[in-house]
Ligand SMILES: O=C(O)CCC(=O)C(=O)O
């Protein structure tokens with residue numbers, strides 16, 4: 001992986017999201033998407049409409065994660081932890097994240113957050129994902145990654161990844177994030193610091209996906225805390 005982490009940090013600070021271009025190649029994307037029907041890889045399936053989460057479905061991977069996914073989660077964590085720790089300091093919060101993902105998972109597991117959170121999402125025509133936050137217990141690693149596995153304009157149309165930023169006593173701001181197949185977006189799970197004229201304040205973030213107009217859209221979600 002050759003990722004320009006300084007640019008990622010700058011974009012996250014400025015806009016609340018950053019794109020990692022071509023994190024996965026077309027072959028890897030197709031392999032993850034094709035695995036959706038392989039029951040052995042997953043611990044559970046969620047039909048979004050049943051919970052009011054939107055329309056479409058997703059499956060949480062089981063441990064052990066597929067080797068490539070486990071490696072990706074481990075490799076993406078350390079540079080994200082550096083950004084997360086800088087944000088913690090900016091917000092005057094005490095918690096610091098360990099340098100390695102194993103260290104952070106040990107904390108989650110000791111607190112009873114034992115279940116893996118990486119997930120594979122599948123959307124068809126008319127499907128969408130309501131604005132939400134992926135919180136699964138007290139331990140929340142503040143950044144997460146989603147990889148678009150399908151080809152926009154070829155496999156599907158519509159289905160834009162969107163983020164909203166709710167600012168205290170101000171109107172909300174929205175970002176739509178254009179992604180190509182294999183591109184990933186890094187974004188805050190629940191909050192982020194913003195540098196304002198009167199100092200640093202905290203904004204509340206949510207993410208979702210607009211309605212898929214046609215075709216099939218798959219995404220790989222990488223969340224760094226485990227679930228209770
Ligand atoms: O399908 C998407 O782009 C959004 C996925 C999502 O909500 C997540 O990865 O947490």
Ligand SMILES: [Fe+2]
Nearest residue numbers: 132133134207
């Ligand atoms: Fe999500």
